[in-house]
């Protein structure tokens with residue numbers, strides 16, 4: 068299906084058709100002020116796992132939908148695991164005869180310590196053309212755009228030709244219990260043909276202005292899996308060292324994992340990604356991408372891509388040591404030593420197979436493996452012409468003709484739970500940012516003010532195209 072879409076001349080012609088009547092993207096656009104009010108309110112609510120204000124945010128948004136004309140019975144706030152999820156149904160007239168489309172985003176944000184930030188993370192601050200604050204990018208940007216556009220479209224009296232469903236999670240950054248609830252417990256409310264994810268997708272803006280190389284649409288995720296590796300030992304006095312030593316044994320195991328290179332993997336999606344991105348990437352990196360796309364056994368291309376942290380993950384499974392603890396006293400032989408190893412597993416490889424590989428690489432039965440994550444394995448979502456055509460219209464609003472390239476992310480969005488439940492998911496947010504700009508999860512998270520308004524227009528065009 069994928070190949071057919073990419074090579075179909077009819078689709079390509081449709082994709083580059085000129086855009087008529089571009090939507091404004093500025094503070095004075097319809098619902099621009101309302102969107103800003105929602106964004107500011109959301110950023111200033113501490114919807115982190117520790118501060119626990121996600122249910123408050125869900126109820127605030129629910130109130131906005133009610134004020135915006137959505138019927139009470141179409142708005143559902145549910146609480147689970149100390150957080151909350153939100154489901155809102157925008158009824159269509161059913162004229163398309165198609166199943167609903169869900170739109171996902173998350174209301175929670177990663178913890179932020181004000182002492183580490185230059186500006187208060189829980190105050191929306193506008194400075195130098197940016198909005199600063201925790202969640203300004205991840206993901207109160209997408210969450211706000213979807214919310215504001217539901218309100219705007221409702222106010223304009225627009226009736227979609229199929230139901231649209233908001234499915235907002237409340238712990239995407241931690242346990243994803245609310246995401247699981249959205250797809251399982253509340254499947255009767257969220258069942259859809261596919262999901263548009265407002266927490267992924269976008270383009271990198273050239274630092275000095277101009278047009279991005281392409282728009283990246285997330286259509287697959289690697290599997291996130293974490294193990295603890297432990298070596299136990301009877302210990303003893305440090306004045307009487309022996310050959311067996313928990314720390315040395317663990318260190319040797321880690322060195323072997325460091326040296327191990329997982330086999331090269333590829334699929335239709337990653338080859339298309341490298342072909343498209345490579346054509347617009349200068350130097351050896353771009354050349355390697357194109358060569359890899361044409362021949363995934365090309366040794367030079369593999370070596371070049373694998374030496375680049377941005378692309379190594381797209382060529383196969385990666386595992387890396389991330390945490391370490393061991394010993395109990397400076398003058399005692401260690402009784403135990405434990406390392407954490409985090410893997411991003413290429414689709415199709417499997418968690419069990421990856422564990423087996425790691426054990427084989429380590430080659431020491433004394434190293435005990437303990438899986439500490441709860442991995443969800445998913446296949447890439449098949450590319451769909453209807454999604455690509457609608458997304459192209461939205462992308463054209465900002466960058467006419469900008470090519471959409473499917474991408475695989477390193478793992479960790481709500482999309483994987485929808486995919487695992489058999490509902491394809493596509494990361495299509497209009498997240499335009501300069502390299503190193505957003506700093507999601509990190510300090511001083513920010514997004515361009517213009518991107519905030521561009522993303523509002525992006526979702527307005529996208530929702531109308533997908534259900535109009």
Ligand SMILES: [Zn+2]
Nearest residue numbers: 173205206266
């Ligand atoms: Zn996110």
